[in-house]
Amino acid sequence: MTTTLDPRAAAEPARLSASELAAVRADFPLLRRTVRGGRPLVYLDSAATSQKPEVVVDAELDFYTVRNAAVHRGAHQLAEEATDAYESARAEVAALVGAAPDEIVWTTNATAGINLVAYAMSNATAGRGGAAARRFALAPGDEIVVTEAEHHANLVPWQELAARTGATLRWLEVADDGRVRTEQLADVVTDRTRVLAFAHVSNVTGAVADVAAFVARAREVGALTVLDACQSVPHLPVDLHALGVDFAVFSGHKMYGPTGVGALYGRRELLEALPPVTTGGSMVEVVTMEATTYAPPPQRFEAGSMMVAQAVGMGAAARYLRDLGMAAVAAHEAEVTRLLLDAVHDVPGVRLIGPAEARDRLALVSFVVDGVHAHDVGQVLDDAGVAVRVGHHCAQPLHRRFGVAATARASAGVYTTAEDVAVFAAALRTVRPFFGLGGES
């Protein structure tokens, strides 16, 4: 196994040089294609899903071509190699986020990871998992706290858990600048709070949460923390042990890995006490007709045949990011953040939803164009070869908070260049005139 280094402590360049950035772009075959009648692709939708470097595609291909076998069973050489690829990938992903390999559970995506925790708590509430799992049981009077900025994936599962257990859902509000009102932690998170679930980085505002403040308050009251790290792991150095969260989830496809795979992190002692959710093969110790004992984590949570090739691909993606160095990735994207903010700021009639300053925010900007619906904004940008996301980005409450039904969102990845942002900015300028509106709002 490789040594886990804090990426911030490693000796790395401050940011990607021009030649390194060119090399990164060359790693992503899809970026070479054109769209809409031969226009170069400007891909600014990495927060929805990232493109894949060749090493990730190759890792899946290699697995199927020469290593494919059922993992964790069979005594033949292929089974050994397949198991080794699967577990090595787990170690790679763990190393990327400062976790131990046995604290990483493969899930189909981040949503599944949050649901796993929520349903495990339901099972604990129903008495499953014995005395060790009682810490996860909820009852009427208990509270689950989220924020108004959450992706539906980190809201709806908690609504459902509250409904199943009689617990109450509460939330922290979002300020006008798009940041979560952390100062409400003292009032909203109380002795009744059992779970505090929040996004590391908002997928709409790009704001980076003050994780330390959340964790400190949760510890004061004995609440479990659940971190949605989907938007942070691909873009920032993330050390889950240092952050001190109890659980975290992130997806493969947003971090340059395959679809169909994600990871749930849980502190070892918590995973050991957590009852299983999906039960069946591969997650057991002794099975009789009457009862079953379960495997230790992470296998306890990996019932049935898993997405082995995708896990191997996600491992390759983690390796790719570690080789680039997350500090260098973050430094490069910080520059893109400034460019994106300038682009949105400089175009008349365009309003940013989210923090206007580059501090503690990522290269992900959501905005509305006065008088033009987000769908139409996206269409005009698409005509210039610029791919952005339009809609509510699975965060309806946050959009309601800002009085808009939909926004357009430009989001960068490690391969995003200043030229990409320049093409985006030029296209954005054409939106209002195209619909017969003036350049001024």
Place this chain on the structure above:
Amino acid sequence: MEQLYQQLIIDHAKDPHGKGLAEPYAAESFQVNPTCGDEVRLRVHLRDDGTVERVSWAGQGCSISQASTSVMSELVEGRPVAEVEGLGEDFRALLHTRGEGLDEAAEDRLGDATAFTGVGRYPARIKCALLGWMALRDALVQAGVASTTTEEA
């Protein structure tokens, strides 16, 4: 892109026909496009002879959905329910021609709604153009006058 955003569409989006809910009405339908949050609340107003007197609606959405609902409102005014249903089928068929268009007879029936031919080249926008039409069909079903209750996205 100019094929998609015909001037007629931009004009209808800016100054939509039939917008503003009216009373009394035979039935009302509320439809949303969950991918973008667009919504329309549409009322159908029927005459005693079974023709559609008019539709009135409220909603918010992209220019395609707003203009399509507006053009539809103009198109169906004063027509028998069966004819309105036929127009709905023609319009759905038009959107699934990938921008090729329909035969002359069908295009004659659709009139201004043929401006949405280009939407068929953009599969993600077909739902936008159909939002108002879905609401109208649902309202006609609720009013008990629609001859068909088949569902189509």
